[in-house]
Amino acid sequence: MLRELRGKYKGTALGWFWSLLNPLAATLIFTVVFGAILRVTPTVGANGVQNYTLFLLCALLPWNFFNGVVNGGMAAMLDNANLIKKTAFPRHLLVLSATVSLFVTFAIEMAVLAVALLVLGVNPILWLIPALILMILLAVFATGLGLMLSVANVYFRDSAHVVTIAMQVLFYATPVIYPLTLVSDVSPTSLVARLHIDSLYFLNPLVHYVEAFRDLLYEHQIPDLTTVLVVVLSSGASLWLGWVVFNRFAGRLAEEL
Amino acid sequence: MGDVAVEATGVSKRFRLYHERNQSLKAAFMRGGRAKFDEFWALQDVDLQIPTGKTFGLIGHNGSGKSTLLKCLAGILVPDKGSIAVHGRVSALLELGAGFHPELSGRDNVYLNGSILGMSRKQIDKSFDEIVDFAGLETFIDTPVKNYSSGMYVRLGFSVAINVDPEILMVDEVLAVGDENFQRKCMEKFADFRADGRTVVIVSHALSTMRTMCDEVAWLDHGKLLEVGRPQDLVDSYVGQSHDDRVAPEVEEGEEQSGRGARWGSGEVVIRSVELLADGAPATHVATGADAVFRIHWKAAHPVEEPVFGIAIHTLDGIHVTGPNTRDVELSTGTLSGEGWLDLHVPRLMLTPGTYELTAAVFDRAVVHTFDHRDKLLRFDVAPGRPRDQYGVVSLGGSWEVRGDSGAPA
Numbered sequence: 001m002l003r004e005l006r007g008k009y010k011g012t013a014l015g016w017f018w019s020l021l022n023p024l025a026a027t028l029i030f031t032v033v034f035g036a037i038l039r040v041t042p043t044v045g046a047n048g049v050q051n052y053t054l055f056l057l058c059a060l061l062p063w064n065f066f067n068g069v070v071n072g073g074m075a076a077m078l079d080n081a082n083l084i085k086k087t088a089f090p091r092h093l094l095v096l097s098a099t100v101s102l103f104v105t106f107a108i109e110m111a112v113l114a115v116a117l118l119v120l121g122v123n124p125i126l127w128l129i130p131a132l133i134l135m136i137l138l139a140v141f142a143t144g145l146g147l148m149l150s151v152a153n154v155y156f157r158d159s160a161h162v163v164t165i166a167m168q169v170l171f172y173a174t175p176v177i178y179p180l181t182l183v184s185d186v187s188p189t190s191l192v193a194r195l196h197i198d199s200l201y202f203l204n205p206l207v208h209y210v211e212a213f214r215d216l217l218y219e220h221q222i223p224d225l226t227t228v229l230v231v232v233l234s235s236g237a238s239l240w241l242g243w244v245v246f247n248r249f250a251g252r253l254a255e256e257l
Numbered sequence: 258m259g260d261v262a263v264e265a266t267g268v269s270k271r272f273r274l275y276h277e278r279n280q281s282l283k284a285a286f287m288r289g290g291r292a293k294f295d296e297f298w299a300l301q302d303v304d305l306q307i308p309t310g311k312t313f314g315l316i317g318h319n320g321s322g323k324s325t326l327l328k329c330l331a332g333i334l335v336p337d338k339g340s341i342a343v344h345g346r347v348s349a350l351l352e353l354g355a356g357f358h359p360e361l362s363g364r365d366n367v368y369l370n371g372s373i374l375g376m377s378r379k380q381i382d383k384s385f386d387e388i389v390d391f392a393g394l395e396t397f398i399d400t401p402v403k404n405y406s407s408g409m410y411v412r413l414g415f416s417v418a419i420n421v422d423p424e425i426l427m428v429d430e431v432l433a434v435g436d437e438n439f440q441r442k443c444m445e446k447f448a449d450f451r452a453d454g455r456t457v458v459i460v461s462h463a464l465s466t467m468r469t470m471c472d473e474v475a476w477l478d479h480g481k482l483l484e485v486g487r488p489q490d491l492v493d494s495y496v497g498q499s500h501d502d503r504v505a506p507e508v509e510e511g512e513e514q515s516g517r518g519a520r521w522g523s524g525e526v527v528i529r530s531v532e533l534l535a536d537g538a539p540a541t542h543v544a545t546g547a548d549a550v551f552r553i554h555w556k557a558a559h560p561v562e563e564p565v566f567g568i569a570i571h572t573l574d575g576i577h578v579t580g581p582n583t584r585d586v587e588l589s590t591g592t593l594s595g596e597g598w599l600d601l602h603v604p605r606l607m608l609t610p611g612t613y614e615l616t617a618a619v620f621d622r623a624v625v626h627t628f629d630h631r632d633k634l635l636r637f638d639v640a641p642g643r644p645r646d647q648y649g650v651v652s653l654g655g656s657w658e659v660r661g662d663s664g665a666p667a
């Protein structure tokens with residue numbers, strides 16, 4: 001059943017082409033704008049490698065996956081309205097199928113990134129297993145949100161607008177295109193510090209996910225305990241909350257759609 | 258599996274009727290709370306037991322909650338009160354088409370639907386050809402279903418629903434859009450299902466079909482279960498009830514033949530009585546193969562142009578034997594006013610011995626508007642005659658011939 005549902009996400013050869021082109025374009029744009037023009041200095045990775053593109057991709061690929069799952073979850077119920085209204089099956093499979101198909105793409109992209117790292121002198125082989133675990137935790141975290149938003153979107157049809165804006169804010173509130181040090185090292189007199197943005201900043205769980213990915217793949221170091229704790233707890237909490245909310249509202253989906 | 262395939266106990270279903278079309282966060286934010294809604298109980302305290310291996314019908318007027326009940330039984334809607342127990346694998350085909358994904362091809366939808374109904378990929382592979390064949394959609398199977406006609410849509414949906422080997426099949430008013438040929442195939446399939454001892458739950462407004470097909474019928478009215486019983490009885494009282502409010506006002510009952518069934522119509526032309534004439538004389542019975550005349554006495558208060566008369570003959574257990582009418586034979590009835598009669602002459606009445614009921618009706622020229630409909634106005638008997646057939650409903654009047662090695666018949 002999951003497989004059949006997934007069938008419609010993985011499209012034709014053309015579909016593959018587009019799904020690859022998108023992150024490629026984003027990588028190119030960010031590399032040119034932030035790496036070359038704005039000259040963001042990436043942190044120094046393992047073996048002294050300092051490459052903005054690698055630095056970027058270690059965070060951008062997880063971000064894209066997260067973004068995809070959240071949006072896929074949002075659309076899951078409305079896109080399959082007909083199926084929900086006419087057939088009986090566990091509705092959460094619709095969200096799961098989106099996650100699973102995106103995870104496959106994500107894994108392929110990460111494999112490509114691992115090869116790129118290897119070629120450019122940062123051998124990530126030993127760090128792939130913890131990275132895989134982290135990927136799964138991210139998938140769990142995103143699925144929890146996806147479950148919540150999937151029903152929210154049915155009950156409030158304009159949720160998508162709100163989520164689009166929220167995702168945009170979240171993207172810049174996560175150290176994807178810039179290093180975290182730019183935020184944590186701000187001077188206490190700056191505007192950022194006076195507005196307490198720097199302390200609020202760390203409340204965003206994605207900061208920790210992204211940092212953990214970068215730690216593992218780019219810098220080859222074990223993430224600090226806070227990061228690990230936040231990642232594990234937030235993924236568990238998100239899934240639990242998503243599940244509770246989803247089940248609370250899933251029963252009436254067929255009539256509200 | 259026990260005796261009961263589906264059991265509903267005290268099932269109630271409430272819908273919310275929102276005052277605004279689509280709820281939005283914006284509206285909720287400005288109002289400071291969720292949208293207001295009225296409650297509407299589409300089902301109230303329904304107790305129902307559907308026996309295993311039986312064909313079970315649901316009847317009731319539009320909006321009486323038939324589809325809602327079926328959706329609850331199929332597990333698509335969750336009742337607000339009460340419980341539902343289903344014993345067996347359910348395959349449901351609801352109003353206007355299955356749960357197809359419009360962008361997907363027929364083929365992908367077959368696989369998707371099959372998997373939802375609990376089939377493995379292998380099983381679907383195996384029955385795929387049969388499904389497509391039954392639906393008769395070989396050339397369209399790789400077209401997205403959004404480009405299907407509504408008939409094609411239903412054909413594919415029905416074909417999937419019956420070919421997944423369900424123990425309980427639920428069908429909601431879907432056969433109406435299929436063409437003649439497909440409807441016949443479906444009927445045969447229903448008969449097969451019944452012979453296999455599977456349970457069928459069917460919702461339909463095609464009352465004559467319900468009458469012959471179902472073993473038992475439940476009558477829903479405004480969300481409440483009125484009655485469960487034999488289809489013949491229930492369909493009759495349902496038809497009677499739903500037309501009560503339309504009985505012709507200016508009919509003088511005195512000089513009229515009173516029928517056993519319901520009567521409705523606007524009364525521009527009324528059918529006063531129907532007579533059976535055998536050998537030119539009124540009779541209560543006629544022999545198989547004999548000459549018979551059905552004489553319809555009519556009365557029209559004002560001139561009516563080209564009304565269409567028709568009769569229907571049913572057996573007592575509800576089989577619709579025949580339904581001749583003046584429109585099918587393109588008979589012009591002219592402008593009628595005053596009183597008169599109309600004869601249907603049957604040179605050889607090929608009904609087998611038994612009791613039959615005759616319904617007579619008169620409609621406007623387009624057969625849209627009913628002037629007078631008199632259900633079961635006349636009951637008559639057919640006595641043994643020639644041919645001497647006794648089984649079934651009609652005699653074909655054929656002759657037998659036997660040949661063997663010895664050459665000429667004995």
Ligand SMILES: Nc1ncnc2c1ncn2[C@@H]1O[C@H](COP(=O)(O)OP(=O)(O)OP(=O)(O)O)[C@@H](O)[C@H]1O
Pocket residue numbers: 254255256272273274297299317318319320321322323324325326430
């Ligand atoms: N999703 C819904 N939201 C609100 N009201 C609904 C919903 N679905 C059905 N209803 C209401 O429930 C009542 C019963 O509808 P239902 O579809 O069960 O009728 P039905 O007996 O199948 O009628 P029909 O003969 O026209 O098919 C109707 O008044 C309808 O307006």
Ligand SMILES: [Mg+2]
Pocket residue numbers: 323324325352429430
């Ligand atoms: Mg209905």
